[in-house]
Amino acid sequence: MAARALRTPTTVAVLGLLAERPRHVYDMRVTMRERGHDRVLEIKSASLYDALRRLAAAGTVEAAETIRDSARPERTVYRITETGTRQLLQWLRELLGDPAHGRTAFTGALMFMYALPHTEVADLLDGRADLLDQEIAAMDTAAQAARSHGLPPIFLSEDSYTQTLRRAECDWLRAFAGDLRTRRLTWPERTLP
Numbered sequence: 001m002a003a004r005a006l007r008t009p010t011t012v013a014v015l016g017l018l019a020e021r022p023r024h025v026y027d028m029r030v031t032m033r034e035r036g037h038d039r040v041l042e043i044k045s046a047s048l049y050d051a052l053r054r055l056a057a058a059g060t061v062e063a064a065e066t067i068r069d070s071a072r073p074e075r076t077v078y079r080i081t082e083t084g085t086r087q088l089l090q091w092l093r094e095l096l097g098d099p100a101h102g103r104t105a106f107t108g109a110l111m112f113m114y115a116l117p118h119t120e121v122a123d124l125l126d127g128r129a130d131l132l133d134q135e136i137a138a139m140d141t142a143a144q145a146a147r148s149h150g151l152p153p154i155f156l157s158e159d160s161y162t163q164t165l166r167r168a169e170c171d172w173l174r175a176f177a178g179d180l181r182t183r184r185l186t187w188p189e190r191t192l193p
Contacts, residue, residue: 006058007091009041009108010051015060015080015088016112022064024075025049040107052078060084092116097124099132099169118187122177129173136166 017028025048032038055061056078064079080088093116095101095109113121140163143156153160179185 006054006060008051009104010043010047011055012088012091012095012105012108012112013037013041013043014048014051014055015084015091016115018061018078018080019085019088019112019115022077022079024067024077025052026075035111037111040104040111055084058083058087060087088112088115093120093124096121097127099128099135114188118180118183118185122180125173125177125180129170129177132166132170132173136163136170139163139166 013032014028017023017031023031025045028048029043029045032041032043037043052061056063059081060083061078061080064077066074066076068074092109092113095105096113096116099106101109116124139159143159143163146156147153176185180187
């Protein structure tokens with residue numbers, strides 16, 4: 001399966017969690033709930049099992065062991081492979097740096113951004129803001145042209161709304177990148193090479 005088709009918010013989350021340590025599905029669900037990931041990503045256990053199956057077929061994760069305690073059924077513990085680590089880092093770079101990816105994908109990448117060095121994340125977010133600035137300028141030019149041709153402003157309402165969101169995202173990206181660079185935000189210790 002092509003890497004791009006394999007990349008979903010669920011598979012990014014699975015790789016991100018396994019990059020921290022080997023886990024079974026229940027541990028993934030608990031960790032996501034504790035961190036509030038379930039507020040953004042609606043991931044069910046069945047989705048995690050499906051993602052693990054597809055990731056294992058692609059060679060990015062593998063079963064590490066099967067554990068059983070007396071009160072629970074057997075659980076398979078999975079770990080990320082070297083291929084999976086490379087894939088996760090590539091996906092995070094793409095999702096963080098390119099505004100062409102939707103908000104859910106971007107937010108999912110933010111959840112696991114600490115797999116990268118904080119300085120690289122700051123650079124990626126600044127690059128994303130630069131691309132958004134270009135989109136904002138192009139949309140401003142198009143809106144100005146439409147107004148100069150007599151289009152009533154009411155017909156540009158959706159453009160105005162989108163521009164407001166883009167500007168707010170740019171402001172947040174630049175402030176957050178600045179906080180990363182100045183170490184105002186504490187960065188977790190990386191577990192990846």
